[in-house]
Amino acid sequence: VSGRVVLPTGLEKSLTAQILHTYETRLFPSAESIEVKRAFIEKFATVLVSEFPDWEVDIHVFGSSVNGLGSSRSDVDICLTTKHRMLEDVFLLSSVLRKYGMCTYCVPRARVPIVKAWDPELRIAADINVNNTIALHNTRMLQTFVAIDGRVRPFVMAVKHWTKCRDINDAAFGGTLSSYAWATLAIHFLQTRQPPIVPVLHPPAPSLRADKCTDASPVDLTFDDDITRLRDFGRDNTESLGYLLYAFFRTYAFEFDYRHQVVSLRNGCYLSKAEKGWDQGRPSRIFCIEEPFSTWLNLAHSANETAVEGIRQEFQRAFCILRDGGSYDNVCEVY
Ligand code: CTP
Ligand code: MG
Incomplete structure (x- = not known):
């Protein structure tokens, strides 16, 4: 049962202020x-x-x-x-x-x-x-999500900053996840809030199976990018940045089922590894984040089982620090 996560009194406001302070003074590009x-x-x-x-x-x-x-x-x-x-x-x-x-x-x-x-x-x-x-298309997709709700940019940047400080943002050489994978995960989280903060942008489509696709396979590049209509889609959701970060850590520390679920930004929900054909072989044992356009690709394929366990421990560490009254800076202490 996933009810509303309760935050210790006073934490939500101060955590939101800390995230915004870091965003404005250290993350926002000069x-x-x-x-x-x-x-x-x-x-x-x-x-x-x-x-x-x-x-x-x-x-x-x-x-x-x-x-x-x-x-x-x-x-x-x-x-x-x-x-x-x-x-x-x-x-x-x-x-x-x-x-x-x-x-x-x-x-x-x-x-x-x-x-x-x-x-x-x-x-x-x-x-x-x-x-x-x-990549030009998925960049435009991220731009669209950023333009829809004012919380997207500071939230995703706060997640990216945490992953860089904790050394879990290096797909090529570190065997963890790329910034793109982290951004996809973070935006998917905003998409699955109740009520959602950002919408599903892609048309419904059958999932493309890894065993049937190659990089030459045709890809549907369409998605809803009508910002004028989509802006403020998330106005019915009043969750703060602090609350969202706390709930994000909790979700991936304790609730997400790494063994059976697949994060799908394209569909705005979790899919099962079985329905994607990822219940066999290597993907069955690792973190699965579907690439929203080339849906046969797993954006988290760079992290092996040990790395995924390390990532899960980082989520637990971050959650416990906040639960015990620590700050966003404590969460981001350089590894
Ligand atoms: N990209 C992709 N597939 C991946 C990784 C990256 O298509 N598996 C593309 C995406 O368009 C992404 C871009 O490459 O936006 C850059 O990736 P990355 O450097 O991971 O993300 P950035 O958003 O540039 O983050 P950073 O600020 O860390 O450079
Ligand atoms: Mg980059």
Whole structure:
């Protein structure tokens, strides 16, 4: 039975104030950091024009620089689109960037091959892929959720901040979850409040099974992005940020059934692993968060059983600190 979670007296207000204080003073991106990102993109465009003067290459910025969930310290995510498929070779892009003084690291065998770049002059990191446009759509989806209710942005950023401080936000190298997976989980939580704070944006669709899909499978990219109509969808829900964070920790510490349930932002509910065909093999033992567009992908696949247990313990730790009167800063104490 999942009734309303009761918070110790006075905690809800002070926790909300603490989250907003951290959001406004440390998470909200500074004007300077926005300017550095702009300068990097301009520099990167100049490099591309100098190196490939006859090629048509478009630069799209996606991820937290544009979805409203980025902080001053977030990297820049860039997608290049071009019909010159030679550029899909990450080593070619990497060698070009090195010529211009950037440090690079290639991840060629990932589902989406990327070049990780660090610009020592502007002191900024970038992840660059070529022709992987699906991320542009899920970025627009997150932007839409952020625009619907004023609590989405501080809530998701507070969750992301906690995961970064506690070292559970690194899918590529840490074997935990990406920021995108955390954002999907956090927004799904807001979607499943009673009454909901954000709506289901996607049309109903049959779940695509992993054994029947590949990255070349057609994907339905439509979703409701009519902000004018959707704005303030969550007005009937008056839960505070402090209350929401406390309830979020409790849900994933004690209530969510990691063995049988799948988080589905696309459907605004939990699905069962059995109905997705994830009750067999590796997904049956790990955390399952469905990618809202490519529904055969599990956004939490990067975390193995041990990592998922570690994540669950982090939820328990965070919940217990708040229950015992600790602060949001205590919850986010660097690991
Ligand atoms: N992305 C994706 N599938 C993943 C991981 C990421 O499609 N499994 C895309 C999403 O569009 C996401 C973007 O890549 O918005 C950037 O991912 P990530 O860096 O994890 O998230 P950010 O929102 O950029 O967070 P941060 O501020 O930590 O950089
Ligand atoms: Mg990013």
